[in-house]
Amino acid sequence: MFKIKKNSLNKLYAAIAEAQTLYIPCNVNGKPNFAVWGEGADVDLASLKTVKSAKEVFFPQCEDIVSFKTKGKEITVIDCRKESEDFVVFGVRACDAKSFEILDKVFLSDPVDTFYKTKREHGTVITLACSRPEESCFCSAFGIDCAEPSGDVATYFSGEYLYWSPKTEKGLNLTNSLKNLLEIANDKDNLALENEQKNIREITKKLPLYGLDLSKWGADDLLEKFNSEKWQELSSACLGCGACTFVCPTCQCYDVRDFDKGNGVQRYRCWDSCMYNDFTMMAHGTPRPTQMQRFRQRFMHKLVYFPSNNGGEFSCVGCGRCVEKCPINMNIVKVIKAFGGEGK
Amino acid sequence: MKKVLDIMQKRAKQLLGEGIVNRVIGWKTGEFGYDQTPAVFTSAAELSSLVYDSFSAPNLSKYLIEETKKEGKALVFLKPCDTYSFNQLIKEHRIDREKVFVIGVECSGKVDINSLKSRGAVGVIGVEDNGEKVIAHTLYGDMEFAKDDVLLEKCRSCKGKQHMVFDELIIVNPVKEEKNDRFIGVDALDAMTPDERFEFWRGQLLKCIRCNACRNVCPACSCIKCVFDNQNSGVASKASPDTFEEQMYHVIRAFHVAGRCTDCGECTRVCPQDIPLHLLNRKLIKDMNAFYGEYQAGTDTDSRAPLTNYTKEDVEPNVISDKGGDK
Numbered sequence: 001m002f003k004i005k006k007n008s009l010n011k012l013y014a015a016i017a018e019a020q021t022l023y024i025p026c027n028v029n030g031k032p033n034f035a036v037w038g039e040g041a042d043v044d045l046a047s048l049k050t051v052k053s054a055k056e057v058f059f060p061q062c063e064d065i066v067s068f069k070t071k072g073k074e075i076t077v078i079d080c081r082k083e084s085e086d087f088v089v090f091g092v093r094a095c096d097a098k099s100f101e102i103l104d105k106v107f108l109s110d111p112v113d114t115f116y117k118t119k120r121e122h123g124t125v126i127t128l129a130c131s132r133p134e135e136s137c138f139c140s141a142f143g144i145d146c147a148e149p150s151g152d153v154a155t156y157f158s159g160e161y162l163y164w165s166p167k168t169e170k171g172l173n174l175t176n177s178l179k180n181l182l183e184i185a186n187d188k189d190n191l192a193l194e195n196e197q198k199n200i201r202e203i204t205k206k207l208p209l210y211g212l213d214l215s216k217w218g219a220d221d222l223l224e225k226f227n228s229e230k231w232q233e234l235s236s237a238c239l240g241c242g243a244c245t246f247v248c249p250t251c252q253c254y255d256v257r258d259f260d261k262g263n264g265v266q267r268y269r270c271w272d273s274c275m276y277n278d279f280t281m282m283a284h285g286t287p288r289p290t291q292m293q294r295f296r297q298r299f300m301h302k303l304v305y306f307p308s309n310n311g312g313e314f315s316c317v318g319c320g321r322c323v324e325k326c327p328i329n330m331n332i333v334k335v336i337k338a339f340g341g342e343g344k
Numbered sequence: 345m346k347k348v349l350d351i352m353q354k355r356a357k358q359l360l361g362e363g364i365v366n367r368v369i370g371w372k373t374g375e376f377g378y379d380q381t382p383a384v385f386t387s388a389a390e391l392s393s394l395v396y397d398s399f400s401a402p403n404l405s406k407y408l409i410e411e412t413k414k415e416g417k418a419l420v421f422l423k424p425c426d427t428y429s430f431n432q433l434i435k436e437h438r439i440d441r442e443k444v445f446v447i448g449v450e451c452s453g454k455v456d457i458n459s460l461k462s463r464g465a466v467g468v469i470g471v472e473d474n475g476e477k478v479i480a481h482t483l484y485g486d487m488e489f490a491k492d493d494v495l496l497e498k499c500r501s502c503k504g505k506q507h508m509v510f511d512e513l514i515i516v517n518p519v520k521e522e523k524n525d526r527f528i529g530v531d532a533l534d535a536m537t538p539d540e541r542f543e544f545w546r547g548q549l550l551k552c553i554r555c556n557a558c559r560n561v562c563p564a565c566s567c568i569k570c571v572f573d574n575q576n577s578g579v580a581s582k583a584s585p586d587t588f589e590e591q592m593y594h595v596i597r598a599f600h601v602a603g604r605c606t607d608c609g610e611c612t613r614v615c616p617q618d619i620p621l622h623l624l625n626r627k628l629i630k631d632m633n634a635f636y637g638e639y640q641a642g643t644d645t646d647s648r649a650p651l652t653n654y655t656k657e658d659v660e661p662n663v664i665s666d667k668g669g670d671k
Contacts, residue, residue, distance in 0.1 A: 028547075028551065029547045029548055029550070029551055030618055031551060031617050031618055033551075048466065051551075051553070051616055051617055052553060061553065061554075061583050062583040132466055132467065132483075132484060133467070133483075134466050134467045134468075134483075135375075135376050135467050135468055135469055135483070136376075203467075203483060206483055207467075207483070208375060208376060208469055209375070233384075236383070236384055237381050237382040237383060237407070239557065239560040239561055240556075240560055241555050241556045241557040241559075241560040241561070241614075242554075242555040242556055242557075243553075243555040243557045243614070243616050245555070246553045246554070246555045246616075247553075247555075247616060255582055257581065257582065259581075260578070268583075270581075270582050270583030271582070271583060272582060273555075273582075276556075276573070276582070277573060278573055278575065278580075281575070323375075323379075325616040327402070327557050327560075327561050327610075327613070327614035328381050328382055328402055329374050329379035329380060329381045330381050333375060334374075334375070334381075
């Protein structure tokens with residue numbers, strides 16, 4: 001375990017950024033989001049959640065795949081894939097760190113998504129334990145301990161210090177490169193940190209969504225859930241926007257689009273939302289013509305289909321972003337509870 | 345406010361019981377005391393979860409487009425600002441007035457939970473509003489705010505406490521009208537140089553995640569198929585292949601609702617990235633007021649809007665050019 005004084009953190013960021021790109025939560029035009037660190041960046045590690053999750057560093061909202069250039073009847077195919085360079089993402093909360101494991105299951109299973117894979121290989125994840133969990137948080141329902149996040153390096157704020165604990169080889173390599181900035185933590189530090197973690201876990205138990213019961217969900221009873229009459233009422237106020245999807249750390253659906261540049265085409269992929277009326281649009285039309293069906297898809301995917309294909313694992317990490325951002329306050333928690341998953 | 349809710353519940357039950365309406369559209373309580381969801385209530389028992397307080401912000405007017413396609417009459421509760429949207433939708437023939445029973449409810453301004461949070465109230469598990477002060481009960485202690493400081497933007501620039509349309513009113517405590525200048529933000533932008541203004545909007549619009557919440561909540565955006573969702577339009581897009589796209593989306597949207605936007609402020613309320621979208625709409629409202637005379641969309645259901653009406657007094661294009669329209 002290592003430590004660094006809070007007021008020296010800028011030196012740490014600069015040292016990391018000297019060797020590789022550093023993504024870190026920054027206030028950009030008034031909102032915290034992961035951004036590339038540079039001198040003068042308004043780093044914001046105090047806000048618990050960025051608007052968009054950390055998944056964007058591995059799975060950007062918009063990503064070029066290939067370009068075509070046309071000249072008369074001639075088409076040239078241009079490979080616009082970029083070689084990924086090493087980068088660090090700092091300040092990832094335990095929920096977002098867990099979301100990477102879920103995304104891995106999708107993008108790293110056959111057929112492997114090379115765009116994602118190369119970024120995963122080149123990225124070093126530095127997590128940050130939560131100091132002040134909020135009412136919308138329910139990561140504990142998915143077995144996540146926000147006081148002990150995973151990652152290549154886990155960090156924790158306590159008193160005057162940021163504590164630094166490398167967890168993987170990648171994390172150790174990064175730590176070694178920062179040795180002159182990091183002090184070795186002593187027994188007193190370890191004790192203080194343990195106390196801090198104990199406090200955080202106590203707060204977690206007081207959260208309004210603590211004890212959210214997922215035992216009614218999973219791979220079983222697929223048809224019973226699918227055919228339930230509850231979806232109609234639950235979805236009745238849904239505006240069909242994509243706010244929940246685009247702030248979600250585990251949503252992984254994307255669309256492939258062509259942008260007509262006049263003298264060619266830029267083919268790119270971008271996040272898609274099952275809430276949109278053209279989601280999975282096919283030649284024959286859409287398989288989900290009503291908002292109820294699209295709404296149902298989102299929650300069935302996270303709470304039934306994904307677990308049924310992935311050994312019971314849910315594709316939700318309880319970060320609560322959708323709970324905070326839905327314009328009409330309908331969310332996965334209300335859905336879980338409507339099917340008998342009452343809280344404490 | 346509790347008393348208002350009691351009357352709302354009693355009257356709704358009565359109208360349901362008498363068969364005058366067959367459903368009620370209102371707000372339903374959530375998990376934390378501030379997260380209300382618009383809901384349809386069809387029985388007296390269901391109405392026990394109807395709620396109306398400082399967080400009943402969602403404008404229910406747009407739901408009536410779908411609701412009035414159904415059988416029977418719907419009772420809807422509308423705040424003063426919501427009635428402008430309702431009228432505008434009547435004017436655009438999107439709502440069947442015969443199928444709605446409107447009860448106007450008093451409003452003394454709605455509280456912005458994000459404003460509480462940005463002022464340090466994290467872990468909010470309950471909020472009290474005594475009219476002057478707002479007390480946030482949080483996991484980390486209580487915090488107190490002056491209500492005026494934590495109102496939604498749309499309430500800080502309230503259009504007035506009068507309902508433009510109603511069948512009945514529920515007003516227990518008449519709310520005092522307070523003057524405000526809703527164009528202050530626009531004036532500040534107008535005072536900038538074109539380059540500064542461009543930088544401001546670029547910074548704000550680059551935050552856009554293209555979730556479409558602003559469009560989907562907007563009562564003026566009631567196209568059955570939006571041009572941005574239409575695969576055949578050539579401009580459909582779910583994300584930006586180029587950052588300029590986001591600016592186009594918002595600017596085109598603002599122009600499309602010009603003269604029809606009632607300034608209900610829902611776009612700004614729902615934006616997950618806090619983009620001050622109301623400023624785009626208000627800029628157009630301000631200019632239309634200057635060019636064609638004062639006009640407020642939604643005050644009535646039959647007047648002609650400035651951009652759909654021609655008079656000999658209409659401003660000449662060179663006047664618009666003088667205002668920087670050619671830059």
